[in-house]
Amino acid sequence: MNILVTGGDGFVGRYLCPELVERGHMVTSLSRSPDPDVLPDEVETKTGDVTDYDSIVDAYENQDAAVNLTALPPLHEPRPGTFHDTVCIGGAVNAAHAASQHDVDRYVEMSSLGATMQSPIAYWRTQGLGDMIIEYSDLDWVVLRPSFIFGEGSETFTFIKTYTTPYVTVLPNGGDEPTFQPIWVEDVARITADALEKEKHGGKEYDLGGPEVLSFGEVTRMLYQAEGKSVKIVSVPMWLAQVGLYAAEPLPWIPFGINQARSLEMSNVTDHNDIDAFGRDTSELRSLSTYLKEEKI
Template structure:
């Protein structure tokens, strides 16, 4: 297949493009400022912004399949001039419309676990609305909703390291409640490639995560333990934390606000892990604890 990957040089896109090349597909990575250095030599690049239809429309010409990976980071406030609405909703509208106009045969929308149109959190609310755009399109679509994705360059791990400290740190109350079901980026790439290749996935929404269900506190301890450091966690009542974050919320230079506090209150864990739809068992997945202990998997 000739596949277009929107956001192809991003965190997930780099791994997906490499996986698709290994499977024998022709791949084009689309982004606002393509970086060919992070992609296999076989991958072509195209320049475009999913929030601007005219800039991306031509890239869909002649493509057999497309994947939309574009989104803003969920755990940081958007930078000035960028909005979840324009990227998650507008981007989904533009990419799906371009795919439909050019008769793209398969379309995969990368969403996230917890994406619901009535979510109190902007990231998940706009992703939920973006999913609906795709689901009501005339495309042969698949929507993938993973829990937090880890690997080199993981936004979640960077966020935890930025806002915690070794030895002693403070977390909002609720940091010891189940929050994450982290899944390795290369496992996500494998599932995405399978969603593109197998017709049985058309018209399905899949919620999935990794083999471990972890709290924010547990992930924090694991990260520092991997560096040979300990950490003692003190909890601050969530209401007190929200008072402080409400004061910081308007300051865009500080990428932590009320949405990030709300994110810590929600459980990003599957009711049923849909990886079984891809013939995968949780024991087949690479865990965060193993990743931190050995860096990368010692398996093919």
């Protein structure tokens, strides 16, 4: 198949594009500032911005399938002048319309576990609205909603190390919340490729998680232990941490704010892990604890 991957040189795309090439597909990566150095030589790169329909529509010509990976970081406040609404909602409208105009046969939307229009958090609310746009389109769509994705270049690792310190760190409620079900980026890439290739997945949405359920505090300890550092967690009341993040919202040099305050109490764990729909069992997935023991981060 000819497959277009928007955001193909981003965190997930750098693993998905090689997976698709290895399976024999012709792959094109579309992004605002293409970086061909992070992709296999076989991947063609094109320039386009999902918030600008005219800049992306031609890229969908002669494509059999498409994957939309574009989104703003959920754990940091967007840089000035960028908005979740513009990318997650406007981008979904533009990408879906462009794919429809060129009769793309299969369309995969990479969403996020917890995405719902009712969420009080901008990232998950706009992701939920973006999902609805895709699901009401005339495309043969698949929506994937993974919990936090880990691997080299993971934004979650960066966030935790920005928010915490080794040896002694302060966390709301001792780091018992929020909880995650981390899933390895290469496992996500393989599942995404399956969603593109197999007709039975059309018109379905899948919640995806890894083999472990971990709290923010547990992940923090694991990250620093992987560097040979210990960490003692000092507990503060959740309300106090949230007050601090609300207060930080107007300060442009602090990458946290209201959305991060609200996310502190959010569980990011599947009710049912849909990896079984792709013929996989959690025992076959790479766990975060195994990854941190085997890789340097």
